[in-house]
Amino acid sequence: MTRRTALTGIERPPGFVLHERRKGLFQRNPELVLHCEDIPLSKLAERYGTPLYVYSATAIRQRLSSFQKAFRDVPHTICYSVKANSNLSILRLLSREGCGFDVVSGGELERVLVADRRAAKKIVFSGVGKSRDEMTAALRAGILLFNIESESELWALTECATRLRTTARVALRVNPDVAADTHPYISTGLRKHKFGIPIRDARELYAKASGAKYLKVAGVSVHIGSQIVEIAPFAEAVARVADLARALRADGHRIDYIDTGGGLGISYQEPGLDFDGRTARYARAVCHPLRGMNVHLLLEPGRAIVGPAGVLLTCVVYRKQNDGKRFLVVDAAMNDLIRPSLYGAYHEIVPVVQPANSATKIETVDVVGPVCESGDFFAHDRELSRLEENDLLAILDAGAYGMSLASNYNTRPRPAEILVNGKSVKVIREREKVRDLYSAEL
Numbered sequence: 001m002t003r004r005t006a007l008t009g010i011e012r013p014p015g016f017v018l019h020e021r022r023k024g025l026f027q028r029n030p031e032l033v034l035h036c037e038d039i040p041l042s043k044l045a046e047r048y049g050t051p052l053y054v055y056s057a058t059a060i061r062q063r064l065s066s067f068q069k070a071f072r073d074v075p076h077t078i079c080y081s082v083k084a085n086s087n088l089s090i091l092r093l094l095s096r097e098g099c100g101f102d103v104v105s106g107g108e109l110e111r112v113l114v115a116d117r118r119a120a121k122k123i124v125f126s127g128v129g130k131s132r133d134e135m136t137a138a139l140r141a142g143i144l145l146f147n148i149e150s151e152s153e154l155w156a157l158t159e160c161a162t163r164l165r166t167t168a169r170v171a172l173r174v175n176p177d178v179a180a181d182t183h184p185y186i187s188t189g190l191r192k193h194k195f196g197i198p199i200r201d202a203r204e205l206y207a208k209a210s211g212a213k214y215l216k217v218a219g220v221s222v223h224i225g226s227q228i229v230e231i232a233p234f235a236e237a238v239a240r241v242a243d244l245a246r247a248l249r250a251d252g253h254r255i256d257y258i259d260t261g262g263g264l265g266i267s268y269q270e271p272g273l274d275f276d277g278r279t280a281r282y283a284r285a286v287c288h289p290l291r292g293m294n295v296h297l298l299l300e301p302g303r304a305i306v307g308p309a310g311v312l313l314t315c316v317v318y319r320k321q322n323d324g325k326r327f328l329v330v331d332a333a334m335n336d337l338i339r340p341s342l343y344g345a346y347h348e349i350v351p352v353v354q355p356a357n358s359a360t361k362i363e364t365v366d367v368v369g370p371v372c373e374s375g376d377f378f379a380h381d382r383e384l385s386r387l388e389e390n391d392l393l394a395i396l397d398a399g400a401y402g403m404s405l406a407s408n409y410n411t412r413p414r415p416a417e418i419l420v421n422g423k424s425v426k427v428i429r430e431r432e433k434v435r436d437l438y439s440a441e442l
């Protein structure tokens with residue numbers, strides 16, 4: 001088995017790479033097999049079945065470390081956004097690397113605490129509708145910061161904190177009214193969105209917050225959306241936040257933290273090999289408006305850390321042709337990975353095994369799942385080398401908002417999840433069984 005040196009554009013090193021395989025000593029036509037680190041994906045599919053989520057631990061660590069390096073010159077904490085992928089083993093892996101967490105529900109809070117109880121002091125709690133129960137649980141755990149999104153929520157938190165006689169550190173999440181070019185469902189930084197407090201109204205609310213006995217004003221937060229590929233909107237949002245923070249300090253508030261949110265996009269079309277360059281540019285854009293301010297920076301990346309570190313493995317169940325249109329019906333569906341259906345999102349799809357030398361026949365196909373919705377597709381009119389029934393496909397860049405958005409629609413058990421680390425393979429979530437899906441019903 002030799003490592004292929006030329007990158008083919010479908011690789012996502014260090015996690016997903018092609019290795020050559022010769023079936024027999026004398027076989028002339030070697031095959032290229034997509035691996036997760038040292039493990040052939042074909043072997044994982046055989047052992048654990050499909051559909052199957054496979055993640056690379058090395059890729060996750062490397063991407064986190066890229067953020068850590070990019071921000072090494074400023075005091076900062078990376079608070080990984082749990083909603084991107086909330087598997088306990090992934091949270092544990094990140095926590096071991098010194099990562100903090102951004103949670104948006106009591107459920108996510110509990111996951112982080114189960115993964116690592118000591119992570120509590122590195123948790124920020126975001127979200128537009130935190131309930132009193134959720135805020136009480138977070139106060140009991142002693143989290144770092146509440147990102148508050150409305151006056152009502154501020155008073156609800158005061159009520160909870162007063163009852164527990166515990167001080168809550170708060171930042172207001174402001175809405176900077178900055179446009180970011182992404183899908184409308186995941187853009188959040190415009191006035192018309194439900195998120196945050198209009199930046200113009202923030203000072204007034206900070207004044208009110210500072211009067212509450214069990215609240216401690218500690219920072220300012222912003223998050224303008226997800227899958228933002230341009231860097232400029234981040235710089236613009238942080239510049240507005242920096243102005244506000246200076247005004248708040250002049251008003252006598254203590255602003256120790258600036259939370260710049262998440263949202264750094266990844267390239268779903270191209271592997272984006274220079275991730276370090278990208279995090280460095282992002283860091284410069286975020287840090288520049290804050291220079292000289294002596295604040296502790298909080299960052300909430302989710303997708304950028306886990307997205308390219310995971311694939312969804314699936315198997316061709318049927319080939320099918322309707323009036324000349326070709327379909328590959330695969331065993332994964334929109335319930336397993338909803339991004340194409342929900343956002344029209346593009347995911348690279350590649351055969352797990354392909355001949356290394358001989359030219360493969362290319363055909364144009366729709367890759368679709370078995371669910372009863374026309375929206376159940378992974379790709380329309382995609383050029384793929386000809387695949388037969390039972391062949392394996394890998395849907396790339398599925399590590400973020402894949403399993404965390406998966407559902408049981410059509411009473412389909414959710415896939416198992418596998419974490420690969422070098423030669424080690426760990427099942428980090430068992431495949432669901434159909435009876436798990438109805439066992440709580442009467």
Ligand SMILES: *Cc1c(COP(=O)(O)O)cnc(C)c1O
Nearest residue numbers: 081126226262263300301302303
């Ligand atoms: C979703 C979300 C994030 C993470 O966004 P990514 O695009 O995955 O980086 C960070 N912060 C908040 C408040 C979020 O809602």
